[in-house]
Every structure is written in structure tokens, then in C-alpha cells.
Amino acid sequence: QVQLVESGGGLVxxxxxxxxxxxxxxxxxxxxxxxxxxxxPGKEREFVAAISWTGGTTYYADSVxxxxxxxxxxxxxxxxxxxxSLKPEDTAVYYCAAVQAGVGIIxxxxxxxxxxxxGTQVTVSS
Numbered sequence: 326q327v328q329l330v331e332s333g334g335g336l337v338x339x340x341x342x343x344x345x346x347x348x349x350x351x352x353x354x355x356x357x358x359x360x361x362x363x364x365x366p367g368k369e370r371e372f373v374a375a376i377s378w379t380g381g382t383t384y385y386a387d388s389v390x391x392x393x394x395x396x397x398x399x400x401x402x403x404x405x406x407x408x409x410s411l412k413p414e415d416t417a418v419y420y421c422a423a424v425q426a427g428v429g430i431i432x433x434x435x436x437x438x439x440x441x442x443x444g445t446q447v448t449v450s451s
Contacts, residue, residue: 327351327423327440334419334445337411341449345406347421347442355399358426361406362435363417363447373419374406375432384432389415411449418444 333345347359360375374395375384383395394407404421422438424430430437 327353327357329421329423329440329442331419331421331442331445334447336448336450339411339413339449339451341411343408343411343447345408345419345421345445345447347404347406349402349404349423351402353425354402354423356426357423357440358430358432359395359397359404360422360424360432360435360438361395361404361419362422363415363419364444365414365417368417370420370435372433372435376404377432378426386433408447411447413449413451416447416449418446420444 328350330348337343356378358378361373362370363373364370372386376395376397380397392410397404421442423440424438
């Protein structure tokens with residue numbers, strides 16, 4: 326069992342930055358791939374970024390590539406999402422998710438993940 330708690334959301338002006346954190350409980354964090362998803366008002370949840378259990382491979386949605394960076398610190402059981410050059414359309418609740426590492430898992434799919442956090446609100450004003 327993995328429990329996830331996000332933090333770091335808030336209100337920021339367009340062009341600003343935030344760093345989201347997702348702290349995981351449990352001793353098996355390092356064997357889990359991690360993802361960030363977001364849900365904007367009135368929209369479906371969408372993939373943002375993901376990172377392999379080693380941290381060696383990362384994936385990004387086209388809409389955030391070059392602006393957001395995902396990273397992890399397995400010693401701290403934490404995954405991060407650095408959000409730069411924020412736009413009003415980045416406004417959403419951001420969720421982190423975890424899945425036991427395995428072959429053939431598509432990290433861009435929300436259905437691949439077993440554990441989810443409660444989310445943290447990011448609001449970008451224009």
C-alpha cells in the first residue's frame with residue numbers, strides 16, 4: 326500500500342513558477358513509477374508527466390514539454406513537479422499517482438496507476 330500526499334499548489338501569476346511535491350509513504354516507493362495528472366474545471370483528467378522508478382526515464386505531455394520538469398528523490402520518498410512559465414490554461418487540480426514498476430505499463434494512462442493522492446490546486450492568473 327502506498328499513500329500519496331501532494332503539496333505546493335497555490336495562486337501564481339502567468340509566467341510564474343511553482344514546485345509541487347508528492348510525499349509517499351511505505352518502503353516500496355523506489356519500486357514504483359510515478360505520474361502527475363491534472364483536472365481543469367469542466368475537463369477530463371489529463372496526463373502531465375511521469376517518471377520511471379529509477380528516475381532515468383521521463384515523459385511529458387506536449388502541452389507542458391519544456392516548461393515542466395518531473396524528478397524524484399527515492400531517499401526522501403518524494404516526487405516533484407517543477408512548473409515554470411505558467412499559463413492560465415495550466416490552472417487545475419494536480420494529482421500524483423503511483424504504480425508498481427513492471428513491463429509494458431503505459432505511464433501516460435491514468436488507468437495504469439494503482440494509487441492516487443488527493444490533489445493540490447494550482448491557479449494561474451492572467
